[in-house]
Amino acid sequence: MARQNRKKAEDGIYHIRQRSKKGCWVFRSVMDDAAFLRIVCEAVQRNGGALLAYSLAGPKGYDLILDANGGDISGLMKEINISYSHHRKAKEPIFKDRFVSHLLAQPRGGAPQEDLFCQALDRWMVEAHEEGTPEFTTGPDARCPAPRKKRGRTKQEAQSMLFEWAKGAGVAPLTIPLEKAVRNAAIRYLKAHSTLTLKEIGSLMGLSESSISKILKAPPSKHPTKGTNLMTQVEQSPTLLQTMDQPMDPATHYDCLILGGGPAGLNAALYLVRKGWTVGIFASAVGGQVASTSTVENYLGTRELTGADLTARFEDHVASLNVPMIKYYSVTQVQKDEKGTFEVHCDDGNTYHSTSLILATGSSSRKLGVPGEQELYGRGVTYCAICDGPLYRGQDVVVAGGGNSAVEAALDLSKICNTVTMVHRSVLRADRILIDQLERLPNVTVHLGTDLLSVDGEDGVEGITIRDRQSQSVQSLPTRGVFVEIGYTPNSQLFEGLVARNAQGEILTDENGQTSEPGVFAAGDVTTERYKQIIIAAGAGAKAALALNDWLVTKG
Template sequence: MADYDLIIIGSGPAGMTAAIYGARANLSVLLLDRLAPGGKVINTSEIQNYTGMGTVEGADLAIRMFQHTQELNAEFDYRTVLKVLDDGTEKTVVCEEENRTYTANTVILCTGTVPRLLGAAKEEHFSGNGISWCAVCDGAGCRDKDVVVIGGGNSAVEEAIYLAGFAKSVTVVVRSELSADPMACDKLLGRKNVRLFAGHDVLEFCGEERLEGVRLKSKDTGEEIFVSCGQVFEYIGQIPATGCFAELGVLNERGYVKVNEQMETAVPGVFGAGDCVTKNLRQVITACSDGAIAAQSAAKYMRKMGLL
């Protein structure tokens, strides 16, 4: 007999919603995450587009979601999942810590995404020491500093607005044009301490021990510019965190988990949800929707297989 009816890998909005729906469908649920529950939401300054919440701090929303899973007695454990083995009706989840394994009849893959790197010179050198991917974590150290934000999508613009609230200046660098929601772009460009370099590539992060600035190149004129700054935040997109599922045969050529509308993968009993699956809109609300559907599908699978 398997240890659990359902194991959920990743406790971001997708995983936590799957846990709520799984527990309410009377499944025994184990939620695993290598970090604190909440996923990317924990490190998001404000969420302004989750229905009914108005403006809410990311960390607050994450805590409320986790409390909801705990009210329903979903188990949580800190584990880094290394792989999932398909043994037919039982799936084995192999974790890094002491090679711990858990078995379940159904598994939902909700590992989300991790930031894409720019690949510019000295990026690795200043990683975590001048270059950050989290304004909430590292923004507090930027009070009265000149800051550069790289990227022009919703994440970049929202976080640049947040940083502009206390940094001395925020320079936004984007390869082409801002592509975030027009309302957010207007808010950003309305700030007095914000300037935009559109149509610029980042060539190099400059400095020796300490980051001193970034060297940019105009795509139109080829002119090179040095922008002095003490901290850079990169928001140039995400890549799926799905390496641990490579052997399962559920990934597409870009590493996303291939699912149908029921969030079923090609492996019976294995489902996917949230940012790590093939989809068009990667947001908190769509991750939650996927998680709900995936858990319902897992319960349906259990009933069909006579396991419930």
């Protein structure tokens, strides 16, 4: 791979450029990135050198800045390239036979090593600009700070920088506010690389100024997350390489593809992999609604966990089995070809194939669409009284809605909350027996023919503003929690024509999760399951997987 006739390098700092063979995509995923960096660090250390900076050029190859320490650069490059090819299980050479190296800086007159490194970086920055090399990332052996980049001065500049940061971290920009760890890393990035005020950063992230301030004052997460330097992640967590996302291969014919990364989909994957089947998961949002649940207290074996923490446990368990997962991208079409193979088209530009499917795309809570609802979600606004009700014990709460789910929520909350106020724009549509029970409760007040105009508060819900439809009078009601109970919309539009659904769009299944289409099973909130609970969805995923296992065995 590398030239064999090179002698040991002169003492100094070198720029090494290695490019791939035509048509070879070197780094396919963040897992490849991390594996390559581990290989480089170990090889450089064994050869007595130091990795000072690196640039991974995606499909093209890579660039390194390293202190050769008089070592054999040719032998080092051969070791790196062969080791990485083994990691990729490549049948053909990935890299070109020759690499390019040249001396950036050489010790003279006893100059400090820090000055030498900075001199080398300055020279490479000029070359990088002229040759179009991607910006470097400072390596673990760097001995001077990287040059300060231009700071974003406007919200538009900062947003562009944030999108580039997200792209480099393997994060879909639109998902940044949805995952707490990623969101907090993005906030710290904006603070360090822009001149925006805390209020302006908050407006970009959908948070208040005081919330941004609290996040910046809190210590960063000790766990590796997206949005941090890959080298730092590898150093902080030796097991990261085993738990990072496995790439899904469009050329592989999978036994089953699972659509959905919530508890139903993840648990189905767990059971199928343990049965020995090849499985891939599509998870545009890992954890589904669980990930954005403030606190989970009713999942067996966990007294109290945030939804994000529980999601992380689910994902870690599945990742430990090396299940390939496509995150942050969406499935655009599902169809069955003339041979009976299922084709799943994804907006990553690829089409994936399988013998069977499990549909576990969940459902979405219907929203009120009023000011303050989205901003205070998870901080007083919730869509599940069963899940979050106990968090508001002894407090004054509001239930928005007038159907069975809303009245049942009010009945449950009345047992633990100080007062419950129901707000609904028309008349109650719940079953008469439920309404009779509601009317007997002394701590429940019902406002019918009333519009909920806004949810009010800064760091948390402090009240709501309502308007009587008849008198048009407007008033504010103090409250600490708003439970929105106006129903769910199953995420099943993609499967219209593939499987049978009811009038509400829920997928119809038998007692084992089999749909109307042979080889297609469904589980969780996207089905007719009445109770939308984490543990029920997880159980349904397991049941569907076991039933699918029987189907695959029978199919032979």
